[in-house]
Amino acid sequence: MPGSLILVDLSTNLGRRQFANPVFVASGTFGYGFEVERLADISKLGAIVTKSVTLEPRTGNPPPRIVETTGGMINSIGLANVGVERYISDYLPQLQGGGADFIMNIAGSTSDEYLKVLEKVEAISTDIAGYEINISCPNVSEGGMEFGVSADQTARLTRRLRKRTERLLIMKLSPNVTDITAIGLAAQDNGADAVSAINTLVGMSIDINSQRPDIYRTLGGLSGPAIKPVGIASVYKLARKLSIPIIGIGGITSAEDVIEYTLAGASAVQIGTANFRDPACGINIINDLRSRLEDSNIDRYQSLIGQVKTYQ
Numbered sequence: 001m002p003g004s005l006i007l008v009d010l011s012t013n014l015g016r017r018q019f020a021n022p023v024f025v026a027s028g029t030f031g032y033g034f035e036v037e038r039l040a041d042i043s044k045l046g047a048i049v050t051k052s053v054t055l056e057p058r059t060g061n062p063p064p065r066i067v068e069t070t071g072g073m074i075n076s077i078g079l080a081n082v083g084v085e086r087y088i089s090d091y092l093p094q095l096q097g098g099g100a101d102f103i104m105n106i107a108g109s110t111s112d113e114y115l116k117v118l119e120k121v122e123a124i125s126t127d128i129a130g131y132e133i134n135i136s137c138p139n140v141s142e143g144g145m146e147f148g149v150s151a152d153q154t155a156r157l158t159r160r161l162r163k164r165t166e167r168l169l170i171m172k173l174s175p176n177v178t179d180i181t182a183i184g185l186a187a188q189d190n191g192a193d194a195v196s197a198i199n200t201l202v203g204m205s206i207d208i209n210s211q212r213p214d215i216y217r218t219l220g221g222l223s224g225p226a227i228k229p230v231g232i233a234s235v236y237k238l239a240r241k242l243s244i245p246i247i248g249i250g251g252i253t254s255a256e257d258v259i260e261y262t263l264a265g266a267s268a269v270q271i272g273t274a275n276f277r278d279p280a281c282g283i284n285i286i287n288d289l290r291s292r293l294e295d296s297n298i299d300r301y302q303s304l305i306g307q308v309k310t311y312q
């Protein structure tokens, strides 16, 4: 009966780790997490995925590096970040006080670089929940997406990282490939606990007055509601082939979007671009999701995973 009082269990499982709810915030769209603390109660989020961290600090690409497009935005930040040493000394301590589970996103130009970053964090005492490995950044000339477009490279990198950590290991996949399931399987077969999909799609826009691209580096990464159907399709395809959990990303702005991703096969989701409009949107979405499930008499979020009813 709609409106009846049921207690909804929003918890979800990503292999070796359970989270209080499935709504996470996506890397690069929520800073390092604690900056947003004044604007929203970050402890309510399922998890915070922090901005990609590399071995050395990076200033990123020259501006302009963000432009709004129909139904989304194009960015070419180029992995600007403080580097792993400062992440450990200045950022991790603040994150740990925030009461939220957090996942560290790592990027690199070579597989050694990914490994060194992970090893530096493994060498200290921290309550970090796990790692998301960005093998799908379209905005750097070396590394990043090179790994994510090759099943062999994904396999090798996943295997090397797996050997170095007992923590949750998530490989973040690119939609800019012919067959995302081949890359997902390479991650799964070499020890990843979960995959997240998708990172941004390669996009471009041009100012017709100046005849210049809107982005300094010409091409950038498209995100926001415009890419949601690509994200849903990617999650659906992955869910049919993989047995590990999938984290759905791309264009989420509402609890309905979360349910759509879940029906397609996601065990959790991440919200990216929508945070720029309202950093508290993740928390509102969690509350809406709870009410939505309550109204439909669904008492366990996880019972919806992969329940899409296809025609064939």
Ligand SMILES: Cc1cc2nc3c(=O)[nH]c(=O)nc-3n(C[C@H](O)[C@H](O)[C@H](O)COP(=O)(O)O)c2cc1C
Pocket: 026, 027, 028, 029, 051, 052, 073, 075, 077, 079, 105, 134, 172, 198, 199, 200, 222, 223, 224, 225, 227, 249, 250, 251, 252, 270, 271, 272, 273, 274
């Ligand atoms: C400004 C901006 C910066 C981003 N930086 C990162 C990053 O550092 N590492 C990463 O793995 N993904 C990064 N992403 C990709 C997002 O985490 C997410 O995969 C993508 O934006 C799709 O989700 P959305 O449509 O909800 O934004 C970035 C996205 C945006 C818009």
